[in-house]
Amino acid sequence: MSLKLYGYWRSSATYRTRIALNLKQLDYEIIPVHLVKEGGEQHQQPYARLNPAELVPTLVDEDEDIILNQSLAIIEYLDERYDSGQPLLPEHKLQRARVRALAYDIAADIQPLVNLRVLQYIQREHGIDDENKSLWCRHWIEKGFTAIEERLQTTAGKYCFGFDLSLADICLVPQVYNATRFGVDLDKYPLISRIASNCNQLTAFEQALPENQPDAG
Amino acid sequence: MSLKLYGYWRSSATYRTRIALNLKQLDYEIIPVHLVKEGGEQHQQPYARLNPAELVPTLVDEDEDIILNQSLAIIEYLDERYDSGQPLLPEHKLQRARVRALAYDIAADIQPLVNLRVLQYIQREHGIDDENKSLWCRHWIEKGFTAIEERLQTTAGKYCFGFDLSLADICLVPQVYNATRFGVDLDKYPLISRIASNCNQLTAFEQALPENQPDAG
Known part of the structure; x- marks a missing residue:
């Protein structure tokens, strides 16, 4: 198989990438990188050589001889490289800009603040306990x-932008999953909840769910 | 003038957008949004209606009747919409993917952790003082x-990717500026330093410098 996805079942960014690969109807091999076990496999070789930021995911496309990090760069790449399945960005430039902005509202303004390495750091360096870590996460997500x-x-519409799936939905669904973990009351966000629920009825999203991954547990 | 940029002189994301507008040789009106004065103009009307995330920048393109947030969405939009000046992303999809990945290494993995609202929050909620705020910033930047x-x-090469300017350089230069503010030792990063210095010799970058803005001070 020419596409290999290095990632972790519960990582939001890996989850986004799985959804995109599924929507593009691409075959890919999942290579688990355990973010917690033994201090984190992302900090060890051989993975750290593949991605010096020691973060997941990383996609290797052997046909193109490319090693790519950053879920959003990977997703735009897949959309430009492969015609199969669902387009992930709209054709019109104004609409594409709006989709990207909403995707970054999640991928730049929420997720970086609530990911594992930040939570580990505020616990270790500032003695913030589990209860306060959840408060921290809820604050930024809300x-x-x-x-x-x-x-x-x-x-x-049915999705973030009308009736066509896009990069915005791909970012939203993993963030909703993550919000649930930290006890965010989703009833306060009826549109977000409805869109996530519409997406989760699709096979591409269902198969990308963290608990459906080989390394879940 | 049909392009209006709402932003703050010292905001990294606004700074990126100014560089891009300059590289595209576009005329634009700067509308300052003071992030600190009186609790922050970004939280007040009329700005908060323009951008409900209460963050900067926001670009209004009156010709297209579009209001756009998120610096990276704005920059890709400008590049797709306007043929003038410098292309901001390479033409080849593999190269474009690499440029985007490096841009997100900054815009998703560094900058969201060291921006004003996060520093205000860790000070207010967790009593982290100025010295420890600088430590926090240096940790994530380094x-x-x-x-x-x-x-x-x-x-x-001369720039992040060979000898063509790109979105990666546009993200790198404001992060280097920000790193200097927080006392990061840039001698540890000779390539980053050299590239930033090459960029800063260009008029588009020089005119975008925070201290050259009408609201600086």
Whole structure:
């Protein structure tokens, strides 16, 4: 198989990449990188050589001889490289810009603040306990979701932008999954909840669910 | 003037957007949004209506009737919409993917952790003082820069990717500016330093410098 996805079942960024690969109907091999076991396999060789940032995911496309990090760069690459399946960005440049902005509202303004390495750091360096780690996560997720819920009022249909799936939905669903883990009350975000639920009825999303991965547990 | 940029002189994301507008040789009006004065103008009307995330920048393109947030969405939009000046992404999809990945290494993995709202929050909620805020910033910037310095060894020429400016340089220069503010020792990152210095000799970058903005001070 020419596509190899290095990642972790519960990582939001890996989850996004799985959804995109599934929507593009691509075959890929999952190579688990355990983020917790023995201090984290992402910090050890051989993975750290593949991705010096020691973060997941990393995609290797052997046909193109490319090793690529950053889920959003990977997803745009897949969309430009492969015609199969679902387009992940709209054709019109204004619409594409809006989709990207909503994707970054999640991928730049929420997720980087609530990921594992940040939680490990605030616990280790600032003695923040589990209860306060959850408070921290809820704060940033709720701040982000409040703005996104407002934006969706003018764009949403069945999905974030009308009736076509896009990169925005690919980012939203893993963030909703993550919000649930940290006890965010999703009833406050009816559009977000409805869109996530619509997405989760699709096979591409269902097969990408963390608990359906070989390394889950 | 049909392009209006709402932003703050010292915001990294606004700084990126200014560089891109300058490289595209576009005229634009700067509308300052003061992030600190009176609790932050970004949280007040009329700005908060324009951008419910209450973050900067926001670009308004009146010709297209579009209001756009997220610096990276704005920059890709400008590149797709306007043929003038410098292309901001390479034409080849593999190269474009690599440029985007490096841009996100900064815009998703460093900058979201060291921006004003996060520093205000860790001070207010967790009592972290100025000295420890600087430590926090240096930690995340150095972690990111170490990985980026390693990646640049295989890609850098005069700029991050060979001899063509790109989105990666547009993200790198404001992060270097920000690193200097927080006392990061840039001698540890010779490629990053050299590239930033090459960029800063260009008029587009020089005119985008925070201290050259009308609201600086």
